[in-house]
Amino acid sequence: xxxxxxxxxxxxxxxxxxxxxxxxxxxxxxxxxxxxxxxxxxxxxxxxxxxxxxxxxxxxxxxxxxxxxxxxxxxxxxxxxxxxxxxxxxxxxxxxxxxxxxxxxxxxxxxxxxxxxxxxxxxxxxxxxxxxxxxxxxxxxxxxxxxxxxxxxxxxxxxxxxxxxxxxxxxxxxxxxxxxxxxxxxxxxxxxxxxxxxxxxxxxxxxxxxxxxxxxxxxxxxxxxxxxxxxxxxxxxxxxxxxxxxxxxxxxxxxxxxxxxxxxxxxxxxxxxxxxxxxxxxxxxxxxxxxx
Numbered sequence: 220x221x222x223x224x225x226x227x228x229x230x231x232x233x234x235x236x237x238x239x240x241x242x243x244x245x246x247x248x249x250x251x252x253x254x255x256x257x258x259x260x261x262x263x264x265x266x267x268x269x270x271x272x273x274x275x276x277x278x279x280x281x282x283x284x285x286x287x288x289x290x291x292x293x294x295x296x297x298x299x300x301x302x303x304x305x306x307x308x309x310x311x312x313x314x315x316x317x318x319x320x321x322x323x324x325x326x327x328x329x330x331x332x333x334x335x336x337x338x339x340x341x342x343x344x345x346x347x348x349x350x351x352x353x354x355x356x357x358x359x360x361x362x363x364x365x366x367x368x369x370x371x372x373x374x375x376x377x378x379x380x381x382x383x384x385x386x387x388x389x390x391x392x393x394x395x396x397x398x399x400x401x402x403x404x405x406x407x408x409x410x411x412x413x414x415x416x417x418x419x420x421x422x423x424x425x426x427x428x429x430x431x432x433x434x435x436x437x438x439x440x441x442x443x444x445x446x447x448x449x450x451x452x453x454x455x456x457x458x459x460x461x462x463x464x465x466x467x468x469x470x471x472x473x474x475x476x477x478x479x480x481x482x483x484x485x486x487x488x489x490x491x492x493x494x495x496x497x498x499x500x501x502x503x504x505x506x507x508x509x510x511x
Contacts (some may be wrong), residue, residue, distance in 0.1 A: 367432045399443060
C-alpha cells in the first residue's frame with residue numbers, strides 16, 4: 220500500500236516507517252526534520268499546518284493509508300503552551316483527515332494517548348480526546364475508515380525528547396542520580412518502540428482493526444520506583460535515587476482510566492522486547508553518547 224506517516228521521523232514514527240518498509244509497503248515519512256533512521260529518499264519535509272503544501276502532496280502521492288503521529292508529545296510543554304498544542308494536535312490533525320477524505324484515502328490511523336482516557340494530562344490529553352472525536356465524526360459523516368491507537372509508555376535506546384526511560388538512564392549515567400517528582404508508586408506498562416511499531420503496522424493489514432480504538436501497551440506492569448531500582452542494579456548499585464511527591468499532578472498514578480470514553484481493545488506484543496534487555500540497551504547507548 221501507499222502509506223504516509225506524518226511525524227515519520229519522530230520517536231515512534233522512525234520505527235514505524237522502518238517496519239512498514241520491511242513489510243513491503245511504499246512509505247513516505249512526512250515531518251519537519253530529517254532523521255538518521257529514515258532513508259533520505261523516503262523523507263518529505265512538511266508542516267501539518269501548511270494546508271497548501273499538504274494539498275499538493277496528497278494530490279501527487281494518492282495515499283491508501285495515512286498515519287498521523289505528528290504533534291506535541293510533551294505533556295509538560297503542553298501545560299505551558301495550550302494554544303500551539305491545540306493548533307498542532309487538533310487543527311493539524313483536522314487538515315490531514317479532511318484531505319484524506321478529499322483524496323479518497325482508504326484508512327486513517329490516528330496516534331492518540333492513554334491520556335485521552337484520563338482527567339489527568341491537562342491540555343495534552345484534551346487535545347488528543349478532541350482529535351479522537353473529530354476522527355469519529357469524519358467516519359460518521361464521510362465514511363472514512365479509521366483506527367485510533369492510544370499509546371501507553373513507549374521506550375527504546377534512541378535519543379528523543381519524549382523517550383522518558385532513555386533520558387532517565389542517560390542522566391543517571393552522567394550524574395549518578397535519579398530525580399523523580401513523584402513517590403515512585405506510579406505504575407506503567409512499558410512497551411518497546413519496536414513492539415509498538417509492529418502493532419501499529421498490523422492495524423492496516425487486518426480488517427478487524429478498522430473503526431476501533433486500540434490501547435497499545437506492554438505486558439510488564441512496573442512501579443516507577445522498581446524501574447529505578449532495576450536501573451540502579453544494572454549500574455552496580457551506585458545511583459542516588461531522590462523521590463518527592465510534589466510535582467506530578469498532571470500525570471496519572473495507577474491507571475489512565477478516569478471516565479468512560481468509547482470502549483477500546485487492548486493490544487500487547489507477543490513476543491516482545493524484555494524490559495531488562497531494553498534497559499541494558501538504553502544504558503549502553505547512553506554510555507556511548509556520553510563518551511562522544
